[in-house]
Amino acid sequence: METKIQIKPITNEQEFAEANELIELLLECPEGSEEEKILEAVTILASEYEKKNYSLPKPNPIEAIRYRMAELQLSQKDVAKYFGGENRVSEVLNGKRQLSLKMIKNLHQNLGISANSLISM
Template identity: 55%
Template structure:
């Protein structure tokens, strides 16, 4: 298979240890992204295996060098309320009353385990986000 002047048999899978390696991996991923369209089953499998291996290595490098910060639990709640068009009154049962909603959203009161359980179950916010586990 020749893709963007890359011969499938010449591709060597190696650890991604630098930005240069990461960029090279990105080019390979881009070149192999349509590998599932290959007609020869052997070439297709070889290309897809290489694509998967390089993608796993690139994702690992990206996670280590460009971590995505975890969202603030209160900001996550506010964002989810906005997405679902919910008012403070709508979510009051999950907090134990409207006063608690205001206190928590203004960061004057911490989330309790019961609140976290209710918010996770009813608003679909992952518990780890609400617990601010990093």
């Protein structure tokens, strides 16, 4: 039996927690799938709720990526496959390009960077 996911604004902590659980579950979904569309919508809603309700600044996604690269001793060339090429790595790390959903999924799955750290860009 298939469970229907209802997309709606997040208005309280319980809904926010549920949205974050759903985001974590859907990060493994296939590209171009209906699940990926749901992932994108829920991510946007969770991000908006977080902006409105949390005064602490989120970690900068670029700093999170640089930190993890340093921690794993990876070069831009080493992580290029997660961004779609070396030029894109450079563009993201220099703030000239936003992270795409595909990049966020790749970085989360392959480098273990928290999706929440990557979403706030």
